[in-house]
Amino acid sequence: MIKETLDSNGKGKLNDKKIAILKEHFPNCFSGGTLDIEKFKKEINQDIDFSSEGYEMNFLGKNYAKYIADSIDTESVLVPDVEHNSKSENSKSENIYITGDNLDVLKHLRKSYSGKVKMIYIDPPYNTGGGDFAYNDNFRFTKKELQEVLDIEEQEAERILNMTSSNSSSHSAWLTFMYPRLYLSRELLKDEGVIFISIDDHEKSQLQLLCDDVFGEGNRLGTIIWKKKTNGNNMGYIPPVHDYILAYGKSVTEESILGFPLTKDEIEAKYKNPDQDPRGPWDTMDLSANHEGPYFPIKNPKTSKVYYPPKGRYWVFNETEVKKRIEDGRIIFGKSGNVGPVQKVFLKDRTNLRKKAESWWDKHGMNEDGTEELEELIGTKIFDHPKPTELIKNLCSISTKEDDLILDFFSGSATTADAIMQLNANEEGNYHCKYILVQLDEKVKKGSNAEKAGYKTIDEIGRERIIRAAEKIKESTGADIDYGFKHFFAKELNESAIDQIKEFDPNLLASELEVEFDRDTILTTWMNQDGHGLTPSVEAVNLDGYTGYYVQDYLYLLDKGLSQQHIDNLLSKIVEDKNFNPTSVVVYGYNFTDFNILTQLETNLKQLRNEEKSIEVSLIKRY
Structure with a gap:
C-alpha cells in the first residue's frame, strides 16, 4: 500500500522539488543538469541582488529539517476509528481528530488540505530545559546516506545524527524539530490564512527568526503579549506573568486585519457622512501599502502640492486609477482637503468590518481559567496549565469567519475544539467553523491524576474533553451544530512490515x-x-x-x-x-x-x- 513511498524516500536530494520547478520554467538555464546562474540572472532580469553575503538564520540541522519537510513523505497509514466514526453524532461530522505524530499527520494533510486552512493555532513544547522538550526522530539515515542527500561533510552528518537521536534540548534541536512543521503549516494555509504560535522567553527570539525564514519577514503580523497569570511565583530574576503569541500570515495584504468584528454602535461611530455624500456613510483608509507597487507623484488639484508614498511604501492604485478616483471623490486629500491623499471608503462596500486587535491581552482568560475548565469537565485536575477557551475564542474571532477551517496540531487537552464549539453555538448562529486536531498518543505520567482517572495517553484525554464539552454546550444552548468528530490514527509500520513491502515485487x-x-x-x-x-x-x-x-x-x-x-x-x-x-x-x-x-x-x-x-x-x- 505504501510501497511507492518507501521506494522513493531517501532517493532524492535536498531541493529536488525546487530544482524541478526551475527546470520546468527555465529549461534554457540548465546545462548537463546544472543551473547556469548567470543565464538565470539574465532570464529574470529584475535587478535582483545576488550578492554572496546577506543576513539569514542558520543552525545545525537546518538543511536536514528542510529535507525532512520537503523530500521525505510519510510512511504511515491513516486508520479510521470505525466504531467511533459510525456513531450517529460522528457519522456525518466534518470535524477531525487524528492521533499520531504531527509531522506525519501534516504530510498526510498536505495531500487534501493544502491551501484550505484559514487559521492554525499551536502551543508547541517551550524548551525551558526542564524536560518539556527533547528531540528524537525516527528517520533511519546512515551517516553515508545523510552525506549524500544533503551534500555535506562526514563530520556535519555525524553531528546531525547525534543531535537527532540523543534527546537533545539545544536551540538547534528545537529549531530542527519546529522547522518542518512550520514549513508544512505554510502549505496548508489559505493565501489569507494566519498562524498563531504560543511561546515563552526561552525560544521566542529563535522562533521569530525561524518564522521570518519560513513565512517571510513581510508576512509577520505582530506579537500578542498574553497575561497568563497574576503573579510570577518569584521565579527568575524578573518573574514572568506572560506568554507571547506570534502571528504570521501566508500572504499579507492591507486587508489582512486581525481584529474583532465591530458592533453596530462602533460601525455607526466610525462611518459617518459629514459631507452628505449620496453614496452613504464613509471613512478614510491609507492609499499606500508596504508591498511593491506603483510609485509616482500624486498632485493635489486644489493646492498643486505633490505627494509621494511614505518611505518603503507604494501606492495601491496605478496612475490611471488614481486620476479616476480623484475625479469621482474616492481619493481625497484629508477631510480638510489640504493633507496627503487617502482613500474614501464607503460602508456599503465594506464586508470585513473589524477593530484591530492590539498587542497587550490581559482580559482574555488566564492559566487558572483553563485549569478550572478542564477540571470541571473531566472531574479531576489533569493538566497544570491548559490554555483557556477564552483565549482561543478570541484568536478565532480576530482571524476567522463562517465556515473556515481551523487546525491545531499540538492539541493537548483539546481546548481549541471546545472553543470552536462554543463559538459555533453562539446566539447569532453565524459562525460554523470546522476543526482538525492532532495529538501524539503520548503516555501520561506514572502516578498522575490522569493515570488514576483511567487515562493512558494524552489524546484519550483530549477526545474525552471534546465529548464532554459537546454535551455541556448542547445542554446549555440547545444549538443545532456539529458536536461530533471523525477519529483517525496515523499508524507507523514496524520494520518487519516495511522490509516485506520493499522486497515485494509487483x-x-x-x-x-x-x-x-x-x-x-x-x-x-x-x-x-x-x-x-x-x-x-x-x-x-x-x-x-x-x-x-x-x-x-x-x-x-x-x-x-x-x-x-x-x-x-x-x-x-x-x-x-x-x-x-x-x-x-x-x-x-x-x-x-x-x-x-x-x-x-x-x-x-x-x-x-x-x-x-x-x-x-x-x-x-x-x-
Missing part, C-alpha cells in the same frame, strides 16, 4: 505479502492522498456482486475476487449510468494476483476511449 504477483491492510485503512489513506479529504461521502457501488467504492470521480477496487463478469458490469455502468462518471479506477495491487484480470481491466478501460462517448478512465495500480 511483477511476481504469485508471491504473497504477509502484511495486510484492512479495507477501511486503504480507502481512508488513498481518499486523502487523492485530494478528497477525510470526510467525503463514499458510495458503495454494486458491480454484480463485487463492491467498489465511489468517491467524487474516483472508483476504488480494493477487495479480492474481481472477475471478468464484474469488469463487464463496471463497463456497462460507466457507459449507461449518467450519474456514474469515474475518471480514475484505483486498484489495490496486492489483492489482484491474476495478471490476466488486471490486463483485461486495463484493456477494457482503454477501449472506452474508442466508443462513441470517448470516455477517458485511467487505471491506477497501487501497492
Whole structure:
C-alpha cells in the first residue's frame, strides 16, 4: 500500500522539488543538469541582488529539517476509528481528530488540505530545559546516506545524527524539530490564512527568526503579549506573568486585519457622512501599502502640492486609477482637503468590518481559567496549565469567519475544539467553523491524576474533553451544530512490515505479502492522498456482486475476487449510468494476483476511449 513511498524516500536530494520547478520554467538555464546562474540572472532580469553575503538564520540541522519537510513523505497509514466514526453524532461530522505524530499527520494533510486552512493555532513544547522538550526522530539515515542527500561533510552528518537521536534540548534541536512543521503549516494555509504560535522567553527570539525564514519577514503580523497569570511565583530574576503569541500570515495584504468584528454602535461611530455624500456613510483608509507597487507623484488639484508614498511604501492604485478616483471623490486629500491623499471608503462596500486587535491581552482568560475548565469537565485536575477557551475564542474571532477551517496540531487537552464549539453555538448562529486536531498518543505520567482517572495517553484525554464539552454546550444552548468528530490514527509500520513491502515485487504477483491492510485503512489513506479529504461521502457501488467504492470521480477496487463478469458490469455502468462518471479506477495491487484480470481491466478501460462517448478512465495500480 505504501510501497511507492518507501521506494522513493531517501532517493532524492535536498531541493529536488525546487530544482524541478526551475527546470520546468527555465529549461534554457540548465546545462548537463546544472543551473547556469548567470543565464538565470539574465532570464529574470529584475535587478535582483545576488550578492554572496546577506543576513539569514542558520543552525545545525537546518538543511536536514528542510529535507525532512520537503523530500521525505510519510510512511504511515491513516486508520479510521470505525466504531467511533459510525456513531450517529460522528457519522456525518466534518470535524477531525487524528492521533499520531504531527509531522506525519501534516504530510498526510498536505495531500487534501493544502491551501484550505484559514487559521492554525499551536502551543508547541517551550524548551525551558526542564524536560518539556527533547528531540528524537525516527528517520533511519546512515551517516553515508545523510552525506549524500544533503551534500555535506562526514563530520556535519555525524553531528546531525547525534543531535537527532540523543534527546537533545539545544536551540538547534528545537529549531530542527519546529522547522518542518512550520514549513508544512505554510502549505496548508489559505493565501489569507494566519498562524498563531504560543511561546515563552526561552525560544521566542529563535522562533521569530525561524518564522521570518519560513513565512517571510513581510508576512509577520505582530506579537500578542498574553497575561497568563497574576503573579510570577518569584521565579527568575524578573518573574514572568506572560506568554507571547506570534502571528504570521501566508500572504499579507492591507486587508489582512486581525481584529474583532465591530458592533453596530462602533460601525455607526466610525462611518459617518459629514459631507452628505449620496453614496452613504464613509471613512478614510491609507492609499499606500508596504508591498511593491506603483510609485509616482500624486498632485493635489486644489493646492498643486505633490505627494509621494511614505518611505518603503507604494501606492495601491496605478496612475490611471488614481486620476479616476480623484475625479469621482474616492481619493481625497484629508477631510480638510489640504493633507496627503487617502482613500474614501464607503460602508456599503465594506464586508470585513473589524477593530484591530492590539498587542497587550490581559482580559482574555488566564492559566487558572483553563485549569478550572478542564477540571470541571473531566472531574479531576489533569493538566497544570491548559490554555483557556477564552483565549482561543478570541484568536478565532480576530482571524476567522463562517465556515473556515481551523487546525491545531499540538492539541493537548483539546481546548481549541471546545472553543470552536462554543463559538459555533453562539446566539447569532453565524459562525460554523470546522476543526482538525492532532495529538501524539503520548503516555501520561506514572502516578498522575490522569493515570488514576483511567487515562493512558494524552489524546484519550483530549477526545474525552471534546465529548464532554459537546454535551455541556448542547445542554446549555440547545444549538443545532456539529458536536461530533471523525477519529483517525496515523499508524507507523514496524520494520518487519516495511522490509516485506520493499522486497515485494509487483511483477511476481504469485508471491504473497504477509502484511495486510484492512479495507477501511486503504480507502481512508488513498481518499486523502487523492485530494478528497477525510470526510467525503463514499458510495458503495454494486458491480454484480463485487463492491467498489465511489468517491467524487474516483472508483476504488480494493477487495479480492474481481472477475471478468464484474469488469463487464463496471463497463456497462460507466457507459449507461449518467450519474456514474469515474475518471480514475484505483486498484489495490496486492489483492489482484491474476495478471490476466488486471490486463483485461486495463484493456477494457482503454477501449472506452474508442466508443462513441470517448470516455477517458485511467487505471491506477497501487501497492
